[in-house]
Amino acid sequence: MFNNALIQQFRDIVGAENVFDSKADRICYSYDATKQSFLPDLVVRPGSTADVSAVMKLASERNIPVYPRGAGSGLTGGAVPLFGGIALDMVRMNRIIEIDADNLTATVEPGLVVGEFQKKVEEMGLFYPPDPASNEFSTIGGNVAECAGGLRCLKYGVTRDYVLGLEVVLSNGDVINLGVRTLKSVTGYDMVRLFVGSEGTLGVFTKIILRLIPLPERLKTCNAFFADTMDAARAIADIIRNRVVPRTFEFMDRKTIECVERYKNVNISEGKAAAFLLIEVDGIEASVEVEMKKIVDICTKNGAYKTQVAKDEKERELLWSLRKAVSPALYQISPGGKINEDVCVPRSKIPDMLSRVADIAARHQVTIVSFGHAGDGNIHMNVLVDFDKPEELKRGEEAIEEVFKATIELGGTLSGEHGIGNTKAKFLHLECGEEEIELMREVKELFDPKGILNPGKIFDPSKQRVLSSLKEIKEKVPQYDER
Amino acid sequence: MKDKKDIVQEYTRVWAEEAHRCSKCGKCRSFCPVFLETGDEKMGTRGRLSLAAALAANQVAPTKEFLRSISTCMRCLRCTRECPSQVNFDRLIRAVRGALGRRVWRYQAANLLVGALLENRWMMDAAVRCGAIAQRFLPKGSARWVRELPFFYRGSAVTPRFASQPALRTHGGYHRTQKSRMTVMLYTGCVINYLYPDIAQSVIDVLNRGGVDVIVSPRELCCGIPAISAGDHATAKRLARHNVHLVRKFNVDYVVCACSTCTHTFMKDYPELIGEDAAAFAKKAMDVSCFIRNVLGLTAARTDVTATYHDPCHMRFGMNVTKEPRELIAQASRFVEMPCADKCCGMAGAFGIINHAISKKIFERKAAAVRSSGAQVVATSCPSCMMQLRGQLHDRGIAVDVVHTVELFRRGMIEKQKREK
Ligand SMILES: Cc1cc2nc3c(=O)[nH]c(=O)nc-3n(C[C@H](O)[C@H](O)[C@H](O)COP(=O)(O)OP(=O)(O)OC[C@H]3O[C@@H](n4cnc5c(N)ncnc54)[C@H](O)[C@@H]3O)c2cc1C
Ligand code: SF4
Ligand code: SF4
Numbered sequence A: 001m002f003n004n005a006l007i008q009q010f011r012d013i014v015g016a017e018n019v020f021d022s023k024a025d026r027i028c029y030s031y032d033a034t035k036q037s038f039l040p041d042l043v044v045r046p047g048s049t050a051d052v053s054a055v056m057k058l059a060s061e062r063n064i065p066v067y068p069r070g071a072g073s074g075l076t077g078g079a080v081p082l083f084g085g086i087a088l089d090m091v092r093m094n095r096i097i098e099i100d101a102d103n104l105t106a107t108v109e110p111g112l113v114v115g116e117f118q119k120k121v122e123e124m125g126l127f128y129p130p131d132p133a134s135n136e137f138s139t140i141g142g143n144v145a146e147c148a149g150g151l152r153c154l155k156y157g158v159t160r161d162y163v164l165g166l167e168v169v170l171s172n173g174d175v176i177n178l179g180v181r182t183l184k185s186v187t188g189y190d191m192v193r194l195f196v197g198s199e200g201t202l203g204v205f206t207k208i209i210l211r212l213i214p215l216p217e218r219l220k221t222c223n224a225f226f227a228d229t230m231d232a233a234r235a236i237a238d239i240i241r242n243r244v245v246p247r248t249f250e251f252m253d254r255k256t257i258e259c260v261e262r263y264k265n266v267n268i269s270e271g272k273a274a275a276f277l278l279i280e281v282d283g284i285e286a287s288v289e290v291e292m293k294k295i296v297d298i299c300t301k302n303g304a305y306k307t308q309v310a311k312d313e314k315e316r317e318l319l320w321s322l323r324k325a326v327s328p329a330l331y332q333i334s335p336g337g338k339i340n341e342d343v344c345v346p347r348s349k350i351p352d353m354l355s356r357v358a359d360i361a362a363r364h365q366v367t368i369v370s371f372g373h374a375g376d377g378n379i380h381m382n383v384l385v386d387f388d389k390p391e392e393l394k395r396g397e398e399a400i401e402e403v404f405k406a407t408i409e410l411g412g413t414l415s416g417e418h419g420i421g422n423t424k425a426k427f428l429h430l431e432c433g434e435e436e437i438e439l440m441r442e443v444k445e446l447f448d449p450k451g452i453l454n455p456g457k458i459f460d461p462s463k464q465r466v467l468s469s470l471k472e473i474k475e476k477v478p479q480y481d482e483r
Numbered sequence B: 001m002k003d004k005k006d007i008v009q010e011y012t013r014v015w016a017e018e019a020h021r022c023s024k025c026g027k028c029r030s031f032c033p034v035f036l037e038t039g040d041e042k043m044g045t046r047g048r049l050s051l052a053a054a055l056a057a058n059q060v061a062p063t064k065e066f067l068r069s070i071s072t073c074m075r076c077l078r079c080t081r082e083c084p085s086q087v088n089f090d091r092l093i094r095a096v097r098g099a100l101g102r103r104v105w106r107y108q109a110a111n112l113l114v115g116a117l118l119e120n121r122w123m124m125d126a127a128v129r130c131g132a133i134a135q136r137f138l139p140k141g142s143a144r145w146v147r148e149l150p151f152f153y154r155g156s157a158v159t160p161r162f163a164s165q166p167a168l169r170t171h172g173g174y175h176r177t178q179k180s181r182m183t184v185m186l187y188t189g190c191v192i193n194y195l196y197p198d199i200a201q202s203v204i205d206v207l208n209r210g211g212v213d214v215i216v217s218p219r220e221l222c223c224g225i226p227a228i229s230a231g232d233h234a235t236a237k238r239l240a241r242h243n244v245h246l247v248r249k250f251n252v253d254y255v256v257c258a259c260s261t262c263t264h265t266f267m268k269d270y271p272e273l274i275g276e277d278a279a280a281f282a283k284k285a286m287d288v289s290c291f292i293r294n295v296l297g298l299t300a301a302r303t304d305v306t307a308t309y310h311d312p313c314h315m316r317f318g319m320n321v322t323k324e325p326r327e328l329i330a331q332a333s334r335f336v337e338m339p340c341a342d343k344c345c346g347m348a349g350a351f352g353i354i355n356h357a358i359s360k361k362i363f364e365r366k367a368a369a370v371r372s373s374g375a376q377v378v379a380t381s382c383p384s385c386m387m388q389l390r391g392q393l394h395d396r397g398i399a400v401d402v403v404h405t406v407e408l409f410r411r412g413m414i415e416k417q418k419r420e421k
Helices: A004-014 A023-028 A049-061 A114-123 A140-146 A191-195 A229-241 A254-264 A285-301 A313-324 A326-333 A347-364 A390-409 A425-431 A434-447 A465-476 B004-021 B033-038 B045-056 B064-071 B078-082 B089-103 B105-119 B121-136 B167-171 B190-194 B197-209 B225-230 B233-249 B260-284 B288-296 B313-318 B323-332 B350-354 B356-373 B383-395 B405-420
Strands: A042-044 A066-069 A086-089 A096-100 A105-108 A163-169 A175-179 A204-211 A218-226 A248-253 A275-283 A304-309 A338-341 A367-373 A378-384 B145-147 B158-160 B173-175 B182-187 B212-216 B255-257 B285-287 B306-310 B377-380 B401-404
Touching: A004 A042, A004 A049, A023 A042, A023 B045, A023 B064, A049 A066, A049 A086, A049 A163, A049 A204, A066 A204, A096 A114, A105 A114, A114 A140, A140 A204, A163 A191, A175 A191, A218 A229, A218 A285, A218 A313, A229 A248, A229 A275, A229 A285, A229 A304, A229 A347, A248 A254, A248 A313, A254 A275, A254 A313, A254 A326, A254 A367, A275 A285, A275 A313, A285 A304, A313 A326, A326 A378, A338 A390, A347 A367, A347 A378, A347 A390, A378 A390, A390 A425, A425 A434, B004 B045, B004 B089, B033 B356, B045 B064, B045 B089, B064 B089, B078 B089, B078 B313, B089 B105, B089 B225, B089 B233, B105 B121, B105 B225, B105 B233, B158 B383, B167 B190, B167 B197, B167 B212, B173 B197, B182 B197, B190 B197, B190 B383, B197 B212, B197 B288, B197 B405, B225 B233, B225 B260, B225 B350, B233 B260, B255 B260, B255 B288, B260 B285, B260 B313, B285 B288, B288 B323, B288 B405, B306 B323, B306 B356, B323 B377, B323 B405, B350 B356, B356 B383, B377 B383, B377 B405, B383 B401, B401 B405
Parallel strands: A042 A086, A066 A086, B182 B212, B182 B255, B255 B285, B306 B377, B377 B401
Antiparallel strands: A096 A105, A105 A204, A163 A175, A163 A204, A218 A275, A218 A304, A248 A275, A248 A367, A338 A378, A367 A378, B145 B158, B173 B212
């Protein structure tokens, strides 16, 4: 299908230097952080909305699947070109178009790296709160498409809460503008919300209008160690009941603490911690002092056997270093791989969830470490398995399926922030009813009747109706799977 | 001697281990200097790793694009230092290039030529001599600079002039002082030898003033980094053995070096190349700033200049040295920290010449940083970085002096002696 004439047409649109068709190049756009790998036929790097529109128009005429791609740091396979076609790399569209300090809004292009944007607005005394741990490299476009969360959700919410408007290119190349530049608006349906978290299946974002807030003046950070998970849970509830809303409320379970301490070769928990909390408040000087005092008191009252409050920036970094070491520590302890899930349960159900997980892990003989954002009930569960041992991998996957079921039973959701992608598509039915899924499919078909936008994501590919037009392509594409 | 098949297997094992460790998180996109400028996934750590794995699995051939990916790594060591999954990318890239050196004829030819030059001092001297003569016929850019050779070095409008006499010829020998506390060997390295013999002069002077006898052996050969980086491990091994044996002949406790890349090669690459043999040498090798600061504890008086410091990658990410050079500079001048001091200058030896366009782009950040720092002098601890800083700053019309840390420190020492009189 991709003959030279067709490739030339794409070259004419974006310039020859922005179309890659060599095997080596295609391999480099075949994966994301899930380590899956499927070769695209072509990599196209548009530089403007007009480019994207022309690319989509041509792709739609020729029935070519298109996979929008940010940094490829997604954890559910969102950017992976499952059925071949075009990997649409947004990296060139990375400008900050405008920062409006008076109205507290910013207009940016989707390929902009989140961390760079945060740095820029913070220099101006402004604040863009969504803060996924991947902020240094993931893009705003990817964040909006996955509705990224991060470490500050309890107080500040998630990406969704900061997207005011979008410029979107639809699958046929039409450009539409959604949303507003104002904080309020009830003009028609809230289409922006529909597109946030759409995982590249409804349209390609080409401009994003974001809401900003003033940068909080002061930060105050502490940590607390508990010998009993229930105590920690009570402390969390108590803090919020006492009308303190920390910006960050991170927790780690016993296994995570062990991993991290072994990795950093320290013994801060004195070997008896079942739960670790990292709490951070922000605001004006006077308020953070009072709030921090309250927090420490409440933790101690609820049985924390050790608390530490950072006195300066250096100590703050020290406290954070434990939390930040989680990822590398896990890699070191489980070099063969890990299945990473991010289920979310109502905050009060965290202890229930953790005890169920312990039970599931024991039954399936796998190690599961849990840590995450206690304030919003979002738990990152990592099943440590060696991908090269099929038997171990199978046990891990079975455990995950049970974890999902337990999550739903406790009134939770399959994914707090990483999205469904293709890795969780087969579990979607656990949470959403048949009718709901059907409705979502119809929405998808409305925007993308040919089903060329990011096929195989969110909905179970084996059941995806619109996919029939792609069947032929799927068989022709040589698949390249690293595992 | 291992036979060829063994070597290939060895490489494949290294590949499997390192590529497997990569979680494909994408964090390297935030620090790989080449990726940051090109935005091209194949020119970032993650892409290079994936391609290496694909080559080992016979899923891709060493095509033009493949070689572009592998050859545009500067070996700046950031990824090896900062990757959360602790991928030792440097080990991988050395192995990959080693395998390519065997398979790709262009590499083979280049390695043959470069190997011959590196291993035979007289050939290198002769080649540089020819270069020096050729430079005379070029239009002059300014008194200190020679205009570019159109097809040879396009990275900057100016290249440094080759020294009229290499440092090993003018400074080879035993430099004694009166009240000697110890004897060390100074390894000059090729860039200092052929381009900046003044640095060797300064180092000898500072060490002599500090009561240290200095040996400079005219028989030293290149540390081998060009060969390692080009994948010519056989030549690199021979060079390593030569230097290790040379040092063994002199009974010294330290081998001091003013080029951070050579020092790093001795400390980290030699043991991997030739094993046990290099262990003693690797322990003796020390960067000159660390030696002056930590072993000698010399002091200087503050001169009337404002200076800043540029971290050479091999120093910061390879040896984790950041403090000592800054302390020396702070003694000898008004020290100001510039933003992005740890950002790469983009030279990386031959990289800056072959990939001059990327190199120039990488320097852009550095230029802005130097400008905003308000410093009159930029000091650094690597002659290769100096070359880039001088050329690129000159090109942009930024009138800032570029010196080696030790040269600046020497001025401070002289100032101190003047005041004491
Ligand atoms: C170490 C690590 C830590 C992480 N921590 C967090 C965390 O704390 N919180 C969190 O929420 N996530 C986290 N993530 C997951 C990931 O970083 C986020 O999902 C992020 O939003 C993905 O951004 P990206 O630019 O890499 O997008 P990609 O992975 O490239 O793509 C993700 C999805 O977005 C779509 N997309 C990208 N650009 C566009 C566009 N312009 N228009 C339409 N669709 C588009 C793609 O098609 C795909 O479906 C983490 C990942 C890693 C590796
Ligand atoms: S930072 Fe390390 S683990 Fe992450 S993609 Fe790069 S090399 Fe792989
Ligand atoms: S060594 Fe430097 S240039 Fe090479 S991949 Fe690593 S970070 Fe990039």
